[in-house]
Amino acid sequence: MITSRIPSSATPLVFALVDGNSFYCSCERVFNPSLNNQPVIVLSNNDGCAVSRSDEAKALGIKMGDPLHLIKDIVQRNRVRVYSSNYALYGDLSARMMSTLAQFTPEMEVYSIDEAFLSLDGFGERDLNEYAREIRRVVRRDTGIPTAIGIGPTKVLAKVANRVAKKNNRNNGVLNMCSRATQDEVLNVLPVADVWGIGARSAAKLNSVGVHTAKQFRDADLDAMQKLLTIVGRRIVMELRGQSCLALEMIQEDRKQIVSSKSFGRPVYTLAELQEAVANYVTRACEKLRRQDGICHTMSVFVQTNRFKDAPQYYNSGMIKMDMGTASTVRLIAAANRVLEQIFREGIEYKKAGVILSDIRPSASIQFSLFDNQQQHAQDAKVMKVMDAINARMGRNALKVGACGNVSSNEVPAWEMKAKMRTPCYTTRWADLLKVK
Amino acid sequence: MPSSTKKKSAIKPSVRLPFFGCAVSCGFPSPADDYIEKKLDLNEYLIDKPSATFFVRVAGDSMIGVGIYPDDLLIVDRSKEPRNKSIVLAVVNGEFTVKRYICRNSKITLKAENPAYQDIVIVEGMQFEVVGVCTNVIHSLK
Numbered sequence: 001m002i003t004s005r006i007p008s009s010a011t012p013l014v015f016a017l018v019d020g021n022s023f024y025c026s027c028e029r030v031f032n033p034s035l036n037n038q039p040v041i042v043l044s045n046n047d048g049c050a051v052s053r054s055d056e057a058k059a060l061g062i063k064m065g066d067p068l069h070l071i072k073d074i075v076q077r078n079r080v081r082v083y084s085s086n087y088a089l090y091g092d093l094s095a096r097m098m099s100t101l102a103q104f105t106p107e108m109e110v111y112s113i114d115e116a117f118l119s120l121d122g123f124g125e126r127d128l129n130e131y132a133r134e135i136r137r138v139v140r141r142d143t144g145i146p147t148a149i150g151i152g153p154t155k156v157l158a159k160v161a162n163r164v165a166k167k168n169n170r171n172n173g174v175l176n177m178c179s180r181a182t183q184d185e186v187l188n189v190l191p192v193a194d195v196w197g198i199g200a201r202s203a204a205k206l207n208s209v210g211v212h213t214a215k216q217f218r219d220a221d222l223d224a225m226q227k228l229l230t231i232v233g234r235r236i237v238m239e240l241r242g243q244s245c246l247a248l249e250m251i252q253e254d255r256k257q258i259v260s261s262k263s264f265g266r267p268v269y270t271l272a273e274l275q276e277a278v279a280n281y282v283t284r285a286c287e288k289l290r291r292q293d294g295i296c297h298t299m300s301v302f303v304q305t306n307r308f309k310d311a312p313q314y315y316n317s318g319m320i321k322m323d324m325g326t327a328s329t330v331r332l333i334a335a336a337n338r339v340l341e342q343i344f345r346e347g348i349e350y351k352k353a354g355v356i357l358s359d360i361r362p363s364a365s366i367q368f369s370l371f372d373n374q375q376q377h378a379q380d381a382k383v384m385k386v387m388d389a390i391n392a393r394m395g396r397n398a399l400k401v402g403a404c405g406n407v408s409s410n411e412v413p414a415w416e417m418k419a420k421m422r423t424p425c426y427t428t429r430w431a432d433l434l435k436v437k
Numbered sequence: 438m439p440s441s442t443k444k445k446s447a448i449k450p451s452v453r454l455p456f457f458g459c460a461v462s463c464g465f466p467s468p469a470d471d472y473i474e475k476k477l478d479l480n481e482y483l484i485d486k487p488s489a490t491f492f493v494r495v496a497g498d499s500m501i502g503v504g505i506y507p508d509d510l511l512i513v514d515r516s517k518e519p520r521n522k523s524i525v526l527a528v529v530n531g532e533f534t535v536k537r538y539i540c541r542n543s544k545i546t547l548k549a550e551n552p553a554y555q556d557i558v559i560v561e562g563m564q565f566e567v568v569g570v571c572t573n574v575i576h577s578l579k
Contacts, residue, residue, distance in 0.1 A: 033566070034531035099488040142489035142516045144568075427491065436511070436526060436533040437497035 013244050014151060014178065015158040016118045016132060018101055018139070020094075021146045021166060021173075023114035024052035027093045028083055030144035031426045031434055039080040043068060046263040047084050047418045084419035092427040096143045104135050109248040117155055117248055125178060132174040152177040155246045156239035159196040160186060160214065180242075187215035187240065197236050202229050214240060254292045254360070260285040261302070261354020265418045268350045274303060275340055279333045279403035281355045286329040289357055290384060295325035295366060297359035299332055301339040306351035314350075316343040324373070325359075325366050328380040329387070332357070333403050483573050489516035491569070493526065493533075500524070500535055502550030509576045511535065515569035524571040529557060530564050535571060 020026055024042035029035045039056035043049065050057075050066045060078050062071055068082070075082060094113045102108055107119035123131055132149045139147050150162025157177050164186055165175035177183050193203035195214050205228055211217050217225070218240035226234040235245040260281040268274055278301060289296060302317035318339035326332065336355060363381075368374050390399045397404075424432035484490045495509040503524065505511065513526045525538045527547060536547035536557065545565070547557040559565045 033528040033533070033564075036531070036564070096488040138516075142486070144515070433492055433494040433510070434533065435496040436493045436535050437495075437499060 012121070012178075013153055014120045014123065014128065015153070015155050015244075015248075016120050016135075017111075017150045017155070017158040017162040018116050018118060018135065018147050019162055019166070020097060020114035021148055022052050022054050023094075023145070024083075024085060024090055025054040025057075026145050027086070027090050028081075028423060029054075030093065031089075031423065035081055039078055040083070041075075041080055042083045042085050043421070044085065046265065047420060048263065051085065082421055084422040086422050086425065088425040088428045089423065093143055093145060097139055097145055097147075100139050100142050101135065103138075104131070107248055107250060109250055117158065119248055120151070125176065128178070129174060129176055132176070133172065136173055146173070148173040150175050150177065152183075153242045154239040154244045155248075156196050156236055157183065157242065160190060160194075160240075163194065164190070183240075183242070184215065187218055188213060190214040192217045195236060195240070197232065202233065205229065254294060254362075255288070256358070256360055258285045258288050258296075258357040258360065259354060260288075261352065261356075263352045264350065265416050267306075268353075269348070271340065271344045274344065274350060274353055275337050275403065276405040278336050278340060278353050278355060279401060279405070281353070282333045282336050283329050283397075283400060283404055285355055285357050286327055286332055286384075287388070289360065290327045290388060292360075293363050294360045295327045295363045296332075296357040297322050297325045297361070298357070299335055299339075300356040300358070301336050301343070301353070302356075303340070303343060303350055303353045305349055309349070309351075311349050312347075314345060314348045316345075318343045324368075324377060325361060325363075326377070326380060327363060328384055329401055330383070331380065333401055337403070483512055483575075484514075485572075486514060486516045489569070490514050490572075493535075495535065495574075499549040499551050499554045500537075503537070504576065505535065505550070505571075505574050506576060509574050511571050512573040512575070513569040514572050517570035517572070519567050519570050526568045526571060528564070528566045528568060529559075533568070538567065 022040075025035075025040040028040060028042065035054075037056065038054070039060055039062075040054040041050040041057050041062060042052040044051045048067060050062055050064065050068070050071070053062050053064065057080055060074055060080065062074060062080070068075070074080065090113060097114070098108075098110050098116060101116050101118060105118040105120060109117040111117055118135075120128060120131065128151060132151060136147050136149060139145055148162055148166040150158045150160065150165050151174070152158040152161050161175040161177040165173055168175075175182075175186075177186060190213060191203075192198055192206050192211055192214050193200065195217065198206070198217075206212075206217060209224075209228065211220055218237060220237065222234055222237055225237050229236075238245050262277075262281065264277065268277065282299075298319060298321050300317055300319045302315070304315040305311065305313050307313070320335045320339050322331070322335065332355075366377070368377075387399050391397065424434075426432055426434050480487070491513050493511050493513060495505055495507055495511055498507055505524075511526070517523075519525045519538045519540075521538070521540045523538045524535065525547075526533060526535055527538070528534075529547070534547065534557070536549055539546040539548050545559040547559070549556065
């Protein structure tokens, strides 16, 4: 469901996009101030690529998504501090940042782990800038996270303003693009590829018709742009012109598809190990499915080798349609095992596996056919409810399906991800609290 | 995924439901039923602003004079501005420290509460920041 506001001519709409600067790196700095002014990067799952870079690391030329093994030299020469991602910490600080932001507006859309759109209608221009600076100050004080804020009459312009505020550190991290003069000035030098919603393919199309800057795009013919980029392109042009088409989405839509997949810490060769890993992915996916009170009717399982390695390559996936919609971890693990038996090949070095739950509907919508076992469905739901309740109280994986393996804490299964440089979970585990003298 | 991340927050607002002494409607109602209030929640007592409150573990004995001992749990509120004599969590030259904050004639001193430790006088060129004010200390008697 999308909640939208009805634009009225009396008060013009004002959107602010607040986002955390180099969010994961900033989270690490909150608990380790010796990282301030030092180059810092945080790696993706399995310690693969740089997914967050401090300004100092960006200045060294480290790009988003650079694989660690390709930037080893830069890292060593400049003593870049490298961390594995610590999602427990980032999630907690994100929740704190969002609840701090919520104090400043009645209407807010949490857009990602480190970004939120705030509705700030009804402020005069000077007040607006002052208010934005106050928001930055309080978020920094209460959570330790530095932010940048972009303000505009539409979400697309707020996003542009945020980008420029971050890049230029202009006006202390706040840029207000409500005035036409500022819009002209900023859009004139902004490559069209940097506009929110314009991907590489759309940018190439625009360039081919002579549209290079965001300003050229804004001033282009609406119908021509729609022809080139569909209705989506038309909306972006209108938003750049200051006509709001995209409303705040304050209620998150349920997912239509749930994916759980990861690369393995080291190569996996046997069916048993693959099954154990996939059982754990199914467990995660089913937890998400039940959290949105859904049931799925289709599950895909895939396995693949390391694309970057000079070894026999193999990719395969299999799909299974469930006779009856289900959210039962037990049933879906059993189904995943059947698929894995089909797609497994001996003598292959597996790097990654995953599951995709699709055809998701609300659990209340289930319709039983004549041959469906209603009793079984009710029983499954009950078992899962008990399992979720126990895990909510005793901690994740306190109760799990036997297929997930029985791993003691000092023994890491082959498929477990690498996270060699992960910091403690300072805010979510008693044993991990910061120690101070 | 804000909905799932919110659940990971260390400080969850907890809801306790009162136990009603009178379950059977035909009996004589418990005279206490009119006085049922909510359960006491330590979060409410110790924490003003959950989103700005962090827990840290004490590792040294520099503050034993005010009853802050090694292994105690300190509750730090980042949203509070320090006043003269507040106990604060501060960063000095990249390291965390808990001390008493003394501000006299715009000169800041971090004072230990143990004669074995020297005061830290904040001077130009030092990296210094007050992270938050320590509002409570939890000392286990076990």
